[in-house]
Amino acid sequence: MAAPTKDRPQTRIQREKQDLILDAALGVFSVHGFRGTTIDQIAEAAGMSKPNLLYYFSSKEEIHRRLLEGMLDLWLDPLRELDAAGDPMPELRSYIRRKLEMARDFPRESRLFANEMLQGAPHAIDVLETELKQLVDSKAQVIESWMTAGKITRTDPYHLIFSIWATTQHYADFDVQVRVVLGKDRGGEGRFEDAARFLENLFMDGLRPKAG
Amino acid sequence: MAAPTKDRPQTRIQREKQDLILDAALGVFSVHGFRGTTIDQIAEAAGMSKPNLLYYFSSKEEIHRRLLEGMLDLWLDPLRELDAAGDPMPELRSYIRRKLEMARDFPRESRLFANEMLQGAPHAIDVLETELKQLVDSKAQVIESWMTAGKITRTDPYHLIFSIWATTQHYADFDVQVRVVLGKDRGGEGRFEDAARFLENLFMDGLRPKAG
DNA sequence: GGGAATTTTGACCAGTTGGAAAAATGTTAG
DNA sequence: CTAACATTTTTCCAACTGGTCAAAATTCCC
Numbered sequence: 001m002a003a004p005t006k007d008r009p010q011t012r013i014q015r016e017k018q019d020l021i022l023d024a025a026l027g028v029f030s031v032h033g034f035r036g037t038t039i040d041q042i043a044e045a046a047g048m049s050k051p052n053l054l055y056y057f058s059s060k061e062e063i064h065r066r067l068l069e070g071m072l073d074l075w076l077d078p079l080r081e082l083d084a085a086g087d088p089m090p091e092l093r094s095y096i097r098r099k100l101e102m103a104r105d106f107p108r109e110s111r112l113f114a115n116e117m118l119q120g121a122p123h124a125i126d127v128l129e130t131e132l133k134q135l136v137d138s139k140a141q142v143i144e145s146w147m148t149a150g151k152i153t154r155t156d157p158y159h160l161i162f163s164i165w166a167t168t169q170h171y172a173d174f175d176v177q178v179r180v181v182l183g184k185d186r187g188g189e190g191r192f193e194d195a196a197r198f199l200e201n202l203f204m205d206g207l208r209p210k211a212g
Numbered sequence: 213m214a215a216p217t218k219d220r221p222q223t224r225i226q227r228e229k230q231d232l233i234l235d236a237a238l239g240v241f242s243v244h245g246f247r248g249t250t251i252d253q254i255a256e257a258a259g260m261s262k263p264n265l266l267y268y269f270s271s272k273e274e275i276h277r278r279l280l281e282g283m284l285d286l287w288l289d290p291l292r293e294l295d296a297a298g299d300p301m302p303e304l305r306s307y308i309r310r311k312l313e314m315a316r317d318f319p320r321e322s323r324l325f326a327n328e329m330l331q332g333a334p335h336a337i338d339v340l341e342t343e344l345k346q347l348v349d350s351k352a353q354v355i356e357s358w359m360t361a362g363k364i365t366r367t368d369p370y371h372l373i374f375s376i377w378a379t380t381q382h383y384a385d386f387d388v389q390v391r392v393v394l395g396k397d398r399g400g401e402g403r404f405e406d407a408a409r410f411l412e413n414l415f416m417d418g419l420r421p422k423a424g
Numbered sequence: 425g426g427g428a429a430t431t432t433t434g435a436c437c438a439g440t441t442g443g444a445a446a447a448a449t450g451t452t453a454g
Numbered sequence: 455c456t457a458a459c460a461t462t463t464t465t466c467c468a469a470c471t472g473g474t475c476a477a478a479a480t481t482c483c484c
Contacts, residue, residue: 035248166382
């Protein structure tokens with residue numbers, strides 16, 4: 001971590017600079033991926049010299065690891081909040097809205113995650129296989145219980161979760177494309193409201209219990 | 213391009229090696245992105261030395277450009293095939309199926325595109341602003357005409373296209389995650405059939421014209 | 425088979441990269 | 455104020471990077 005000779009509590013400067021570095025690094029990693037990012041780029045974005053940056057983090061790997069950890073936690077929060085005791089349709093609607101808000105408010109985190117996936121999750125595979133899988137399994141079971149109870153239409157809960165992930169994160173990861181295609185008139189800030197309306201309708205129509 | 217002293221027709225070896233290089237480069241670029249890829253990596257994947265590779269392509273940029281061009285064409289084909297004169301519901305169903313087949317059969321191309329998008333499309337922005345935008349605009353109009361005719365339910369055609377892109381490409385770009393979450397029992401080859409069934413249902417339910 | 429053209433190789437280069445070491449400068453608690 | 459510690463800068467390095475070049479090896483066509 002930082003580099004005090006003994007393990008004292010962190011100083012004010014240490015906390016501030018580490019946050020500054022992580023923020024700068026998030027911007028670079030999320031665009032260029034791990035291999036494509038240089039320490040110099042991060043250092044410049046953080047407004048300091050490379051050796052100075054390396055005083056706070058011992059390697060590029062360490063910065064990346066810290067970012068990935070913090071991000072995965074944030075990223076799974078909306079799914080954790082899906083409440084088995086809640087009303088199914090509003091619960092799923094809220095989940096979609098929260099995921100879309102994350103894409104809007106934390107696009108860099110979304111892209112960092114996307115980059116890691118594209119590379120085959122070399123740094124995150126362990127977390128995926130344990131934490132993520134368990135969480136998704138348990139929530140898939142919740143969704144299935146709602147189906148069994150006839151509260152929502154029967155479908156594949158895993159692929160349902162995948163498509164909620166895919167559609168919401170798309171607005172962060174493919175932001176350029178979305179803006180270009182919508183054009184300057186519709187590609188502004190309002191695009192997230194439009195997306196929210198569209199996605200809620202799409203999934204609610206797909207999940208509303210059918211007669212028979 | 214290659215490097216004959218005069219501009220003669222390409223030799224057999226030139227065609228073969230260029231294809232070999234492009235194939236190898238696709239594998240590397242799609243995982244590590246442009247900056248994260250080295251010529252040496254590509255050369256090794258193609259089973260030749262770096263100077264030998266540079267005999268066929270004058271720079272890393274050139275290889276990347278060639279790949280991106282070829283890919284964008286392939287990538288937009290399914291949308292081009294969407295036929296205004298066809299029956300709306302089956303047309304859209306086919307579009308979804310074709311896009312999913314592309315994700316299954318050309319995952320590297322999908323990831324190459326995703327990488328380019330994550331970086332803000334530095335090499336593809338022109339094509340997006342012209343070719344892609346025009347194509348999507350025209351197909352969005354087709355979809356709107358179907359809505360006006362009452363053949364499908366009224367919704368936002370642009371966000372509809374986005375969500376078809378997002379959900380289908382997800383199975384290529386986030387393949388690791390999909391496999392991990394589905395586990396070894398359901399993460400095998402059958403996952404694409406399951407996805408197809410799910411996605412066709414989801415979108416068909418969302419688009420089926422409602423009474424009133 | 426032989427000469428011309430093509431393909432491959434090996435040596436090389438200048439710039440970049442991740443990172444180490446140590447000296448110089450700041451900060452802060454007593 | 456000052457000693458102990460924290461921070462920053464300067465200098466450096468070995469490995470890697472994209473790319474060049476001339477020579478050697480191979481292929482092709484008559």
